Amino acid sequence: MIVGIPTEVSPTELRVAATPKTVKRLIKQGFHVCIQQNAGAKANFTDKEFEEAGAQIVQTATEIYGQSDIVLKVKEPSVDEVDMMWGGLVLLSYLWPAQHPELLKKLALKKVNAVAMDAIPRISRAQKMDVLSSMANIAGYRAVIEGSYHFGRFLNGQITAAGKVEPAKVLVIGAGVAGLAAIGAANSLGAIVRAFDTRKEVAEQIESMGASFLTVNINEDGATASGYSKEMSKEFIDAEMQLFLEQAKDADIIITTAQIPGKEAPKLILDYHVAAMKPGSVIVDLAASTGGNCVLTKPGEVYTTTNGVTILGKLNQLPNQASQLYGNNLCHLLDDMGKAEHFKIDMEDAVVSRAMVTYNGSINWPPQPLPVSPAKPKTESAAEKAEEKKVNEQQLAKKQATSMFIRLTVIGLFLLLIGQFAPAEFMQHFTVFVLAVFVGWQVIWNVSHSLHTPLMAVTNAISGIIIVGGLLQTTNDLSSPLTILAFVAILVASINIVGGFLVTHRMLKMFKK
Template sequence: MIIGILKEPVGESRVALLPDSVKNVISWGVSVLVEYGAGAKSYSPDPLYQEAGAEMKSRLEILQASDMVLTINPPSLEEVGRMKPEAVFLGQFNALFNQEFTQSLIQNQRTAFSMELVPRTTRAQSMDVLSSMATVMGYKAVLMAANLLPRFFPMFMTAAGSISPARVLILGAGVAGLQAIATSRRLGATVFAFDVRAAAKEEVLSLGAKFVEVEGAKEDKGAGGYAVEQDEDFLNRQKEAIHEQASKSDIIITTAQIPGRKAPLLVEERTVLAMKPGSVIIDLAASSGGNCALTQPAQTVEVNGVRVVGVDNLAGTLPQDASKMYGKNYLNFLKLIIKDGQLNLNFEDDIVAGTCVCHQGEAVSPRIAQLINT
């Protein structure tokens, strides 16, 4: 069996597998081909892959020779067409949101696994790329905000007087939000956090933040730990609570997303206008529409002295550790579908089935099947 690892597009610094992970895969009796320069931006030059036992090849050679192709971002549909018909494609395709790409995979009878579809179960935690990258993003978002904020994070007692701590509001207390809370607290800020999930309150409080509570949130045990869409009444009360807290905050970090849907609007334009000049909003949901009304993907917008940063691929700004975490998630998943050096797709396994976008033209993941049938 041959596994190919592609170089990511311009603007992406991560790589699907670092040399240490490649060494692991080769120990299973699998051959690995790596595109020239694939790990360069993750500080893993070609000689390190060769030392690990991989062969360096061109992109076209990898597409044509591999039984499985690994990426992070999806390649072009033209490149998918150059793969062997029976080859398996593994990456993070945002399959629920990127419906055109998903439909094309199905229509062209491809077999593809999209890692953001990994079920959020205890058994699948070691394969959860969303959680891994959310950890990176939550940490880096706070550092970005600290760099932009025109004042200190911690409280200082100086001969020139006292400096009060920065006030940070975190919207969404999933993995990214909790990491943002922890990092903000380490830097000495006073932190408030909001989440529609009641279970998040205990975690927020355990990290030393204060929980902003809005009663009456709808929850769905079948949502796999994700937030779900709320009714109009709750949304109105939520916006008022956020507006009140935001107008007193120096920094807002938004992390709220709903898989396969546009990100919920949490910070209205009036809220931005009510914030103090010099305040900063870091919107981690920019790629799916943004949690702030003024967010522009991959851009910084300044309104009334408030900077709104629509981040794009923040995980890629820490390419070494992000790639290491990503690769470990991939290795744990590959162990499920590679046995004795050969591909073995067991769709009776809930993780394998739940992560599979399609197999030979048929939708496999229940979430994908539901999407294409509606």
């Protein structure tokens, strides 16, 4: 089977549907790969790199569409590109079927079997094919980088000889993949990060990324079975707008990521929010392609308002990295469809059937909703869990006590046995030695690992006492058992002291920049 990758015709699309690395993977899957000349130029991939990976360079898009069994694209095809397609061709591309009903009709009329990569269902098995998550991850990271560039100041706080620098305050609206990526990037750069989402379930995720979770005092949850947010009630929206107004007065950078599948992006930042922001503040609207979360966003443009707020309606796509991730998503889907040897369009498959928007001349959109397994009811109450935990702790304590008794019994019997043959003076020293080893082992073993480094100070002091005692016990007779034991004690204690200093030194280096 032949896989074709045409050059993207849109001047604003910098990505390509395959990279030299994914070409090698496609060839391993059994496909013959053809790529149009200069298809990867905007993403900094040369034709030579594709040829070295095993692809055949083709001059025109007509050849790609005419001879390929499967075509991989990024942006939805133009009318001219659809005209070049033949019946039975499999197209894998962004299609945005809810926004392009006329395109679906044209593809169905040509009997093209089109897979909308943006319609891959968000289920566990399909995560590796989820292009929206792959691209959102890049967008969230890039939003912070470009937002900080236009902001023109440090994101982290600093205290310098020249004065104190306050940390920037970043507000992220929407805690999906893009939002969490933005939170992580902003937090790593030292900003004070706050995040808002209508889904209460993401509060823990937001806080785990180092941000503060913002919410309103209305008991309403925006979570849905699909993983996306739903439209909220008027009361919730009014409270939300008031919260955003308070935050707009304080925030330096606002990053909006809220989108609803198949609909225009909700308007969250209104004109009075922008008017309340400080001059020099920045709004990065990641929903600009679907209308924008800010009413003043101009899709595809970056401009500054009259009160000095910069609004970003476009971002650099990081085309090289984005093409690699997108190509990996396509390869994973082709893996699931049987590769070249067993390639099959299985309309019973939960992923394929919902992403295949046109099939055998008919439109397969919108798809049937995925069945969602109900959550398991919580059968145990908090009191029952606490009681169970208490019982487990008691059982563990009994086991530890029993183990301690057995060990002491064995040590006692061992000393009693040796005492039958050894001199009394030796037994006195040997008993102290054995008990010291046992007590030391128990003390160190039962200390939490997080306290081991502070414990070095104590063990070093004990080791110093052991060395002094060992030196006092040494004699000129190297064959004496007492001298040999003293030498061993000095050696082990010295190793412990040196090791303690090395570990402490290594720990202190971790706090140096």
